[in-house]
Amino acid sequence: MKQIYIETFGCQMNKADSEHMLGLLNEIDYKLTENIDKADLVIFNTCTIREAANHRFYSQLGIAGKKKKQNPDLLIGVAGCLAQDKRKWLQSNFPYVDIVFGTNNIHKLPELIQKAEAGKKTCEIEEELPFELPELPVIRQTKVTAWVNVILGCNFNCTYCIVPSVRGREKSRTPEVILKEVQRLASEGFKEVTLLGQNVTAYGYDISSNYSKEKANFGYIPEDPEYSLAKLLKYIHDIEGIERIRFLTGHPFHVTDELIDTIAELPKACEYFHIPMQSGDDTVLKRMARIYSVDKYKKMVEKIRSKIPDAAITSDFIAGFPGETQEQFLNTVKAVQEIEFDACNTAAYSPRPDTPSVMWENQISEEEKNEHLRYLNSVVNEIMEKKNKKLLNTLQEVLVEDVSQTNKNRLMGRTRKNTLVNYDVAGANCNKLMGKIVNVKITRANPWSLNGELTIAN
Ligand code: SAH
Ligand code: SF4
Ligand code: F3S
16 A cells, blocks of 8 residues: 655645545545655645745745655655746756646546556646536545535635636535535534635536526626525535535635525524625725725625624735835724724735736835734734633533544534634543534633533533
8 A cells, every 4th residue: 555645735625635646646545644754755736826825835846856866766846826826947956756647537536647657747637627517536534524515716816916828717616415425424423614716705606507608707696596505504514414515715806695584594504604805995905806896895704694693704904005105004004993804914016926916016125925814913903802802711512523632621613793712621531522512611812712621420
């Protein structure tokens, strides 16, 4: 039996893809190892959302390259978004890489590996997803919560973003195959599913009969579609054994009344909305091609909060978009303070090849971008800590996801609003609690997580 070491960079979509790669590799007798020195095959599933993601990968690839010098039989594969984008460059600059394959042909992995095993270097990148999406085997790295791809690709054209060019146009899986997958998960004891897509709130439109391919650029919702994320949530809600349903990532344009009402209605749908705003300034939003204004975004937040008062709303923000003035940046800070997001991921703008904004002349200096980013982070952290502090001494409903590797009396899980909670358990067999929903008393609040304790009688 051969061993595979896999390192995954980037978003949940990549993490889900890696689990499918493990499923495919299992069929040709590769088993996962956590130790790169024992590996016969190393795969890097790459991300290229920002230059820093590329650099993290290059340094790991360098380490694998050195290992290959000691063990020439070691096979090295590069998958994911950077491979999709830079195949030729990778092949010519890293001749020790054996396999380069993209995000659209993961199903071909066993064939490519077998060719490489026979000594033939391979590179296979498809520009488009196959017409009929293949159902891939999977080996999950989690026991209680699972990712389920529901829509691939993104039809938006945000001027900073490389995703549409590497992940292609939106393509939904049918509700039938999704439901089959979730039913299987329920029968295997999984309790929570996160429905995944780069633009998950567009789920179902492209497979609805009144979808117009001509109109289907960004900012399009077909009239009265047969399929939508809201409808999918309702179907999944009926599956016995699944206790929580989430989705990731949404776009404000597609947050419909139907979606908000459905989440308000369905007890298993978590009141958690990750709907990135990106900037709190109208001029910047326009230049980013986000197709909403600050006012529109705020109205969406109001609507969500009026129907689901306790909803968590989280966002991503970019600091230092080309041409962003001090005043425009401060409008973002103001929006963060006014809306009081439950969490925000932030990043300095990173110019990406072949995106419109990389060509613009008004790029902001690294120094200024980083200064703005630091300030924005301090504001975000303050709000998150303040919000989390309100939870001190309260009981929170937590789904037990895992036991700590280092302390068998410590468990981790998440609240319905997706806040990470680490908690100690007195006098219980932790493994027995896996997959259970428990009440945890919060004893410490950090900006990004909570600590708590659970006391069990016997
Ligand atoms: N589809 C999601 C996000 C996908 S990418 C959405 O529209 O919100 C994840 C995050 O990376 C984005 O929300 C954005 O904040 C950030 N990002 C994307 N391109 C970037 C770039 N060129 N520089 C810095 N951050 C970027
Ligand atoms: Fe990128 Fe915009 Fe699509 Fe999100 S919606 S993946 S930011 S192009
Ligand atoms: Fe990165 Fe690709 Fe996800 S670029 S953020 S891994 S879609």
